Amino acid sequence: MDQTRYAELFRTEAREHLADIDAALLSFEQSAEPAHVATLFRTMHSIKGMAGAMGYGVVEQVAHALESLLDPLRAGTRHVEPAVLALLFDGSDALRLAIDDVNAGRTDAPHRTVQALLQRLAEPLAPAAPHDLFGCVTAVGPAPVATTSLADASERATRLVAVRLTADCPLKGVRALLVLTRLQAHGAVQAVVPPQSAWQDDQFDGVFSVTLASDVDASAIEASVRAAGDVARVVVRLVEREQNRSATSDDSNQSRGPLRDTLRDPLREQMRTVRIDLRRLDTLLDLVGELVITRDRLLREADTAVEQGASRALARVAHDTARLVSALQDEVLQARMVPLGQVFDRFPRLVRDIARELGKEVHFSTEGREIELDRSLLDAIGDPIMHLLRNALDHGVEDPATRQAAGKPAVGQLVLRAGRDRASVVLQVEDDGGGIDRAAILARAQEQGVVPADVQYLDDDALLTVLAHAGFSTARAVTSISGRGVGVDVVMTRVRSLGGTLEVETLEGEGTVFTLRLPVSLAIMRALLVTVADETYALPAAHVVEVLDFAPGTIVTSLGREWISIRDEQVPVVRLRERFGMPHVDGDGYVAVIEAAGRRTAIVVDTLLAQQDIVVKSLDVARGSAPLFTGATVLGDGTPALIVDVGSLG
Amino acid sequence: MSRTVLICDDALFMRTMVGDILQQAGFEIVGEAETGVQAVEKYRALRPDLVTMDIVMPDMGGIDAVREITKQDPSARILMCSAMGQQALVVEAIQAGAKDFVVKPFQPSRVLEAVTRVLAA
Numbered sequence: 001m002d003q004t005r006y007a008e009l010f011r012t013e014a015r016e017h018l019a020d021i022d023a024a025l026l027s028f029e030q031s032a033e034p035a036h037v038a039t040l041f042r043t044m045h046s047i048k049g050m051a052g053a054m055g056y057g058v059v060e061q062v063a064h065a066l067e068s069l070l071d072p073l074r075a076g077t078r079h080v081e082p083a084v085l086a087l088l089f090d091g092s093d094a095l096r097l098a099i100d101d102v103n104a105g106r107t108d109a110p111h112r113t114v115q116a117l118l119q120r121l122a123e124p125l126a127p128a129a130p131h132d133l134f135g136c137v138t139a140v141g142p143a144p145v146a147t148t149s150l151a152d153a154s155e156r157a158t159r160l161v162a163v164r165l166t167a168d169c170p171l172k173g174v175r176a177l178l179v180l181t182r183l184q185a186h187g188a189v190q191a192v193v194p195p196q197s198a199w200q201d202d203q204f205d206g207v208f209s210v211t212l213a214s215d216v217d218a219s220a221i222e223a224s225v226r227a228a229g230d231v232a233r234v235v236v237r238l239v240e241r242e243q244n245r246s247a248t249s250d251d252s253n254q255s256r257g258p259l260r261d262t263l264r265d266p267l268r269e270q271m272r273t274v275r276i277d278l279r280r281l282d283t284l285l286d287l288v289g290e291l292v293i294t295r296d297r298l299l300r301e302a303d304t305a306v307e308q309g310a311s312r313a314l315a316r317v318a319h320d321t322a323r324l325v326s327a328l329q330d331e332v333l334q335a336r337m338v339p340l341g342q343v344f345d346r347f348p349r350l351v352r353d354i355a356r357e358l359g360k361e362v363h364f365s366t367e368g369r370e371i372e373l374d375r376s377l378l379d380a381i382g383d384p385i386m387h388l389l390r391n392a393l394d395h396g397v398e399d400p401a402t403r404q405a406a407g408k409p410a411v412g413q414l415v416l417r418a419g420r421d422r423a424s425v426v427l428q429v430e431d432d433g434g435g436i437d438r439a440a441i442l443a444r445a446q447e448q449g450v451v452p453a454d455v456q457y458l459d460d461d462a463l464l465t466v467l468a469h470a471g472f473s474t475a476r477a478v479t480s481i482s483g484r485g486v487g488v489d490v491v492m493t494r495v496r497s498l499g500g501t502l503e504v505e506t507l508e509g510e511g512t513v514f515t516l517r518l519p520v521s522l523a524i525m526r527a528l529l530v531t532v533a534d535e536t537y538a539l540p541a542a543h544v545v546e547v548l549d550f551a552p553g554t555i556v557t558s559l560g561r562e563w564i565s566i567r568d569e570q571v572p573v574v575r576l577r578e579r580f581g582m583p584h585v586d587g588d589g590y591v592a593v594i595e596a597a598g599r600r601t602a603i604v605v606d607t608l609l610a611q612q613d614i615v616v617k618s619l620d621v622a623r624g625s626a627p628l629f630t631g632a633t634v635l636g637d638g639t640p641a642l643i644v645d646v647g648s649l650g
Numbered sequence: 651m652s653r654t655v656l657i658c659d660d661a662l663f664m665r666t667m668v669g670d671i672l673q674q675a676g677f678e679i680v681g682e683a684e685t686g687v688q689a690v691e692k693y694r695a696l697r698p699d700l701v702t703m704d705i706v707m708p709d710m711g712g713i714d715a716v717r718e719i720t721k722q723d724p725s726a727r728i729l730m731c732s733a734m735g736q737q738a739l740v741v742e743a744i745q746a747g748a749k750d751f752v753v754k755p756f757q758p759s760r761v762l763e764a765v766t767r768v769l770a771a
Contacts, residue, residue, distance in 0.1 A: 170753040171732065174740045178750065200737055229750065229767050365735055407708065413735040430735075 007103075008277070010054050014099050017043045019342075021092050022349040023203070029085060031197035034074070040088070041070045047095070056102045058110040059095070065121035066091045090117055158190070158213050161221060162235045165206030169230035172206040173199035179228045180210060186221055187214025202348075202365045206232075278375065281336050288325075288332045289524055289615035295325040296612055297636035329613075333521050338378050340418045340425075341369030346382070347389060347416060354393050361400050361411045362393065368418030373425050374521040380498055381427070381518065384491040385416065388429040388514045391487065396433030396512050406509065408432070424500075424517045424542065432511040436504070441466055464504045468492035491516075499525075499540065499616070499630040501596055501647035525616055527633070528592060529609035529641065533582040536641040538614055538633055539603070543594045543646045550589040550604055564602045566593065574649045575604040579628065596646040603649065612636075616643065653769065654680040656696055658689040658712065659704035659731065664754075668702050668731065671758045672765070686710025690718045693726065700768060701728045703748065705739050713743045720747030727768045731756075 020043050028036035044067040051059035069087060094117035101111055110118070163179055165172050176199050183189060191211040198204055214221065218236040225234045302310075302318035344366045351364040373381070397403075397412035404410050417428040438458050445451040445466045451458070458466060467488035488502075491514075495502045500518035519525060519542065526541035548566070555562050555573060562573040571593065577584060592603045614633040630645045655677045659665045669679050681696050683689040687710045693701060701719065705712040712730065719726045730743045730751040740751050749768045752761050 170734070171737050171740055171751065173737050174744060174751055177741055177744055181744070200741065227767060227770065229763060363735070363738065365737075367734070408706075409739070411738075415735045417734075432735075 006054060009275075010050055010056075011103050012275075013050065014047060014103075017047050018092070018096055018099065019345040021095070023345060025088060025092060026348055026352065027198065027201060027203070028088075030201070031195060033195065033198070035194075037070060037074050041067060041074050044070065044095075047099075051102075054102070056098075058114060059098045059102055061110075061118060062091065062095045062098050062114060062121075065118060066095065069121060087120065091121065094118075157215065157238055158211060159218065159221065159236055159238055160209055160211055161225065162209040163207070163225060163231060164233040166230045166232040167206075169206055172204055173201075175228065175230050176204075176206065176208055179225055179231065182224050182228050183210050183212050183214075183221070186216045186224065187212050276335075281332075281375065284332050285336060288329050291325050292329055292524060292613050293615060293634065293636050295322045298322065300636065329524060333374070333524065336375045336521070337372035338375050339369060340371050340373055340378070340427075343378050343382050343385070344369050344416060344418075347385070350386065351389055351393065351414065354390060355397075358393060359399055360393055360397050362397050362414050363411050364414045364416070366416045366418075371418040371420060371425060372520070373518070377425075377498060377518060377521070380494065381516075384494045384516065385427065385429065387487055387491050388516075389414065389416065391514075392429055392431040392433065392512065395436075396431035398434050402434075406434075420520075421517070425520055427516040427518070428513055429516075430511065430513040435508040435510055435512055436463060436467075436506040437508065438463060438506075445469075460503070460505055463506065464488070464492075464502065467504070468502070496630065496645060496647065499643075499645075524613055526611065527614045527643065528611050529614075529635070530576075530590070530592065530605040531607045531609060532576045532580060532605050534606075536609065536635065536639060537576070537605075538641050538643045539592055539594065540643065540646060541611055543596050545593045545595050545600065547608060548591045548593065550591045552586065552588075564591065566602070569600070571600045571602045573602045573604060576644075577604070577606075579649070594646045594649070596649075601646070601649050603644075603646075614641070614643070652676050652678045653699040654678050654696070655700045655702065656681045656683065656689070656692055656698040657702050658683040658686075658707065658715065659702070660684050660707045661704075664704065664731070667756060668761065671756065671761050672702075674758075675762050675765075677765075684708075686712060686715035686718075689715040690722075693719045694722060697723075699727065700765060701726065702731055703728050703743070704731050705733075705736055705743065713739065713746055716743050716746040716748050727771070729764055729768050 021040060024036045024039040024043070027033070028040065044063045048060055048063035048067060051057075051063060066088070069084065069091065073084070094111075094114045097111045098114050101114075161183060163176070165175055169175050177196070180189065180192065180196070189210055189212055193209050194204070199208070212221070221236050222234050225231055225236075298318050299322055302315045306312060306315045347366065348364055351362065355362045355364075392414055397414060398406070398408075400410035403412065413430075413432045415428070415430045417430065419426045419428075441463060442451065442455065442458050445458075446453055446455070450466055450469050451462075455462075468491075469489060492502050495516055495518070498518055500516060503515040503517075504512065505515070506512040519540070527538035528541050528544050528547070530537055530539060555564055556570075557563070562575075563570045564573050565571075573591075575584070589604055589606050590608050592605060592608075594601050594603055614635070616631045616633060628645055628648060629642045631643045633641050633643060635641055653676075655672050657665050657668050657672075657679060659668065659682075665682050669682070673679060677700070680698050681692045683692050684707070686707050689701070689703065689707075689712075690710070703712040703716060707715075710718075716728050716730075719728065724747070726747070728748045730740055730748045731754065732740045732743075732751050733754045740748075744751070749771055750764045752764045
């Protein structure tokens with residue numbers, strides 16, 4: 001048996017299971033639904049089985065102990081008490097540690113935390129005190145089947161109303177509430193699935209069903225639901241007796257409501273997937289990269305040959321090949337795309353834990369989980385995002401007392417948002433905290449000599465430059481959470497190395513937004529090739545707005561720098577020769593207007609060569625340096641070219 | 651006769667934006683309020699067909715204003731204007747009697763759809 005292959009499978013699947021456990025635990029903490037217990041139980045069980053097969057004794061032991069803890073909850077013979085919940089949370093942490101250990105090849109002695117946890121799990125739980133049964137209304141077990149009074153039931157028909165909200169419906173939970181409010185006007189609501197407590201969850205996808213006892217006819221109910229707005233589909237049907245199964249059935253899908261599945265997007269249901277080893281995908285991408293370079297060479301050679309009298313058929317074959325290579329390239333890149341949800345999944349738990357440790361109250365939500373990103377980027381952005389979330393919790397969101405004193409709700413809002421903007425993915429971490437204290441940062445920066453003493457005010461850009469300055473820290477900002485101070489420099493370096501940009505917007509008393517822009521894919525990008533002092537450089541085409549002839553006469557000098565007027569807009573000029581430390585030459589050239597981080601810059605180059613796809617090879621950028629380049633590439637004729645970091649210009 | 655609207659938001663920018671959207675659709679803006687207290691007073695004085703209400707305002711927030719207004723006039727038609735991430739607050743506002751909501755940044759079409767729903771209810 002190929003042990004390494006199975007180890008790899010275990011690693012991937014265990015990671016997915018751990019994410020499921022976190023999500024289920026968090027939902028469970030909100031509302032003790034039997035469905036969450038079922039998920040937890042099933043997941044623990046899977047991990048136990050996998051670990052057993054791999055001979056990972058410690059993991060198996062922990063999973064088994066947790067499974068035993070869950071069993072009485074699942075059977076409904078025990079209620080959820082805070083102590084059990086805490087044990088489940090700690091247990092899932094221990095499970096993660098144990099899994100990390102075996103993944104790292106440490107299979108001998110269990111981690112101390114794991115040992116302690118196993119000990120705690122081995123001790124019998126104190127019997128539930130009577131007050132727990134009442135104090136904790138969230139009893140697990142068969143959901144009570146709601147009954148209406150006889151008068152209601154005899155006259156009215158019981159209908160199941162299943163609703164799917166539109167995909168772009170904002171605040172789905174509130175819209176669902178509006179639908180429910182309308183239904184309540186038509187009769188007695190007997191059951192709601194998923195329960196209303198789950199509607200405010202970020203995971204709520206806008207699919208729900210309501211059991212309604214009503215004498216209003218189906219079409220009127222349907223029309224009324226549709227009029228609530230943002231309703232994509234609604235199905236009303238009579239509930240027949242035999243379908244009215246008791247909720248004690250072991251079928252875990254039961255709680256999702258009978259009509260739920262028929263409302264699912266059929267496309268999503270039909271999707272068929274296959275697991276592929278990541279290294280295969282990487283190799284495939286490398287090969288396609290080489291193929292793309294060869295394609296460009298082939299096209300050039302074929303055109304030359306035809307000019308010199310070769311058959312036109314050669315050019316046609318070359319162009320057909322080129323087209324197929326492009327299609328193949330798109331497919332391979334697409335195959336590597338992964339929804340951001342995969343990386344977002346781990347944040348709710350981390351945010352919860354950090355917020356608790358800091359004594360902050362925060363509501364964390366994510367948007368744009370469906371946005372896709374290349375696999376390699378996905379792995380790389382986890383840390384920067386985590387860093388920004390930590391910062392927001394530590395330095396942004398105030399403690400409840402401070403918030404209330406400032407007239408804000410005690411619970412802060414922390415949003416992680418993703419969206420597409422042309423060839424970029426935009427990620428935002430937004431808090432409604434106190435904002436960054438510009439005056440304090442300025443004073444500290446001047447103290448450390450990062451900013452000249454005559455600077456009066458830091459605008460958002462200047463603020464970011466200071467925060468991203470390697471080693472800059474505000475002394476009072478050192479806590480156990482973001483120990484080394486603000487750490488924006490780490491984020492900035494990482495984002496730059498990925499070919500992305502970072503921006504900050506902050507308003508004192510209102511909050512802070514960090515915006516991170518990343519290319520969708522790292523591997524292949526469209527570039528404008530230019531020359532400066534006989535060397536070839538690549539400008540990412542996604543950032544190039546337009547290209548102009550450069551007439552030195554159109555340049556004006558003001559505020560200590562050069563500006564060029566482009567259709568009545570003054571755009572700052574950057575001469576690449578100067579930036580690269582090359583001798584200045586007078587005379588003509590070209591201007592590439594680039595837009596990065598929301599700003600335009602006119603870049604002066606010697607000549608323009610061509611626009612083409614390039615395969616990006618990463619450069620090791622020294623931490624904290626201001627890199628001019630994000631990577632390098634090898635062109636079709638074998639010459640290397642550096643890729644200019646357009647975000648660092650300007 | 652055009653329908654009358656009272657716009658409540660502490661930001662002039664937002665009031666102008668909502669006002670422009672509604673005016674272009676033929677509504678008559680009869681008043682604006684910058685605080686919850688003003689919203690309640692102006693509602694009493696103007697009795698508009700529709701109220702747009704921001705959630706976070708100084709001097710009595712939007713939710714309390716909704717409570718106050720619906721207490722005086724249970725048939726008041728109030729549309730909440732919410733920022734992303736205020737789900738819990740919007741739920742509270744709906745429970746307090748608001749009829750619908752729109753989410754910032756405003757898309758004129760969404761605002762008008764919501765207004766139509768509120769007025770039709």
